[in-house]
Amino acid sequence: MKKYDVIIVGAGVIGSAIAYNLAEKNLKVLVLEKEEIGIGGSSRNGGGVRQSARKIEELPLAMYAVNNIWPTLDQKLGVNIEYHQEGNLRLGKTEAHRKILEKIVAEGKKQSLELDLLDKDEVKKICPYISDEVKYASYCPTDGHANPMKTTLGYYKKALELGVSFITGEEVESVLIEKAKIAGVKTKDNSYYSSKVILAAGYESKYIAASVGVNIPMRKLLVEVMVTEPRELMFDQMIGTAGSDFYGHQSEHGSFVFGGMTGNEPYKFDQKRRVTLERTAPSISRAILNYFPVLKDLNVIRTWSGFLDQTPDHLPILSKVEAIDNFYLACGFSGHGFGISPAVGELMADLVVEEEPALDLANFKYDRFHPKS
Numbered sequence: 001m002k003k004y005d006v007i008i009v010g011a012g013v014i015g016s017a018i019a020y021n022l023a024e025k026n027l028k029v030l031v032l033e034k035e036e037i038g039i040g041g042s043s044r045n046g047g048g049v050r051q052s053a054r055k056i057e058e059l060p061l062a063m064y065a066v067n068n069i070w071p072t073l074d075q076k077l078g079v080n081i082e083y084h085q086e087g088n089l090r091l092g093k094t095e096a097h098r099k100i101l102e103k104i105v106a107e108g109k110k111q112s113l114e115l116d117l118l119d120k121d122e123v124k125k126i127c128p129y130i131s132d133e134v135k136y137a138s139y140c141p142t143d144g145h146a147n148p149m150k151t152t153l154g155y156y157k158k159a160l161e162l163g164v165s166f167i168t169g170e171e172v173e174s175v176l177i178e179k180a181k182i183a184g185v186k187t188k189d190n191s192y193y194s195s196k197v198i199l200a201a202g203y204e205s206k207y208i209a210a211s212v213g214v215n216i217p218m219r220k221l222l223v224e225v226m227v228t229e230p231r232e233l234m235f236d237q238m239i240g241t242a243g244s245d246f247y248g249h250q251s252e253h254g255s256f257v258f259g260g261m262t263g264n265e266p267y268k269f270d271q272k273r274r275v276t277l278e279r280t281a282p283s284i285s286r287a288i289l290n291y292f293p294v295l296k297d298l299n300v301i302r303t304w305s306g307f308l309d310q311t312p313d314h315l316p317i318l319s320k321v322e323a324i325d326n327f328y329l330a331c332g333f334s335g336h337g338f339g340i341s342p343a344v345g346e347l348m349a350d351l352v353v354e355e356e357p358a359l360d361l362a363n364f365k366y367d368r369f370h371p372k373s
C-alpha cells in the first residue's frame with residue numbers, strides 16, 4: 001500500500017499551487033482531480049490580480065502575492081503566464097460612484113496600498129479610450145492581470161517536475177479516518193492513503209467534508225465571462241466599475257476578456273451544469289459600452305460560465321480542522337481566489353508542515369462559522 005505525506009483533492013490553481021509548494025519542501029504529494037487539470041473556476045476566471053477593493057482581511061494576502069510572488073512567477077514556473085502589472089482603474093460617473101470609490105481608496109490606504117482617487121483628466125491620461133462621461137476612478141498602479149489557464153497549468157507542470165503525482169478522472173467521495181486520525185480518501189473504486197488531507201475542491205469540498213461531519217457553509221454561484229475578437233493593443237489596465245457592472249482587460253493577443261453579473265445569478269434555474277444564459281452577454285456588453293463606446297463594433301466570439309464557492313463573509317477558508325487531526329481546508333474563495341492563489345499555495349504549505357506562515361491566517365479559520373457560545 002503506497003502512502004503519501006499529503007493528498008490534495010482538486011487540481012485547480014489552488015490545489016496545484018499548494019502541491020508545488022509542498023513538493024518544494026520535499027513532501028510526497030498526490031493530487032486527485034475529478035475531471036481535468038484546471039477545469040473549474042481556475043481556467044474560467046477573468047484573470048484579475050487585484051489588491052484594490054479587497055476586503056480588509058483579505059488584502060494582506062493579495063498584497064503578499066503581488067509584492068513577493070507574481071512578478072517572478074514566470075521564471076519560477078518556466079511558463080509565460082502573461083502577467084501584466086499596469087494597474088487597475090475602477091471607474092465612476094456619478095456622485096454615488098465617487099463615494100464608493102473614496103471608501104475603497106480610504107480602506108486600501110489604511111493597509112498602505114498604493115491607491116488614489118483620480119479625476120477625469122488623470123483617468124484619460126492613463127486610458128484615453130474611456131468615455132467622456134467617466135468623472136472619477138480609483139487607481140492602483142500595482143494591480144494587474146494574468147492568464148489563468150497558463151498559471152494553473154504552470155503550477156501543475158512544475159509540481160509534476162518536482163515529483164508530485166496527479167490522477168485525473170478520479171472523484172473523491174469521502175475522507176478516510178482511522179483511530180480518530182486522517183488516513184486518506186476514498187473514491188468510487190479506490191482508496192488512497194496519506195498522513196494529511198487538504199480539500200481544495202472548490203464548492204465540492206463541502207460534500208467531501210460532510211463525509212466526516214464537517215459542515216462548510218458555502219453556496220454555489222454560476223457566473224459568466226466573454227471574450228471578443230482581437231483588436232490592436234489599446235490598453236493594459238484591469239478595468240472595473242464602482243457599480244460592479246463589469247470588469248475585464250485586453251489580453252496579450254488583443255482579445256478583450258470581460259466578466260460581469262446581471263444580478264439574477266442566484267436565481268438561475270440550473271446551478272448544476274456550466275450553462276450560459278442568452279441575457280448575460282448582452283447585459284455585460286451594455287455595461288461595457290456605457291464606459292467604452294469605442295468598442296461598439298467589436299464582436300463577442302465566445303462566452304462561458306464557471307462556479308463561485310461563496311462563504312457567508314466572502315472570505316476564504318484556509319485552515320486546519322481542529323476536530324480532526326491533519327485535515328485541512330482551502331476553499332470558499334468567493335470569486336476572488338485567482339489573484340491570491342500564489343500566496344495561498346505558499347501559506348497553506350507552511351501551515352501543513354507546521355511552519356509559521358509568513359502571514360497570520362486567523363481571519364480564515366474554519367471555526368469562525370461555528371455558533372458562538
Ligand SMILES: Cc1cc2nc3c(=O)[nH]c(=O)nc-3n(C[C@H](O)[C@H](O)[C@H](O)COP(=O)(O)OP(=O)(O)OC[C@H]3O[C@@H](n4cnc5c(N)ncnc54)[C@H](O)[C@@H]3O)c2cc1C
Nearest residue numbers: 010012014034040042045046048172204306336337338339
Ligand atoms: C467566471 C469567473 C470569473 C472569475 N474572475 C476572477 C478574477 O478575475 N480574479 C480572481 O482573483 N478570481 C476570479 N474568479 C475566482 C477564481 O477563479 C477562483 O477563486 C479560483 O480559481 C479558485 O481555485 P480553486 O482551485 O479553489 O477552484 P477550482 O478551479 O474550481 O478547482 C477545484 C477543482 O476540484 C475538482 N473537484 C471538485 N470535486 C472534486 C472531487 N470530489 N474529487 C476530486 N476533485 C474534485 C474540480 O473538478 C476542480 O478542478 C473567478 C471565477 C469565475 C468562475
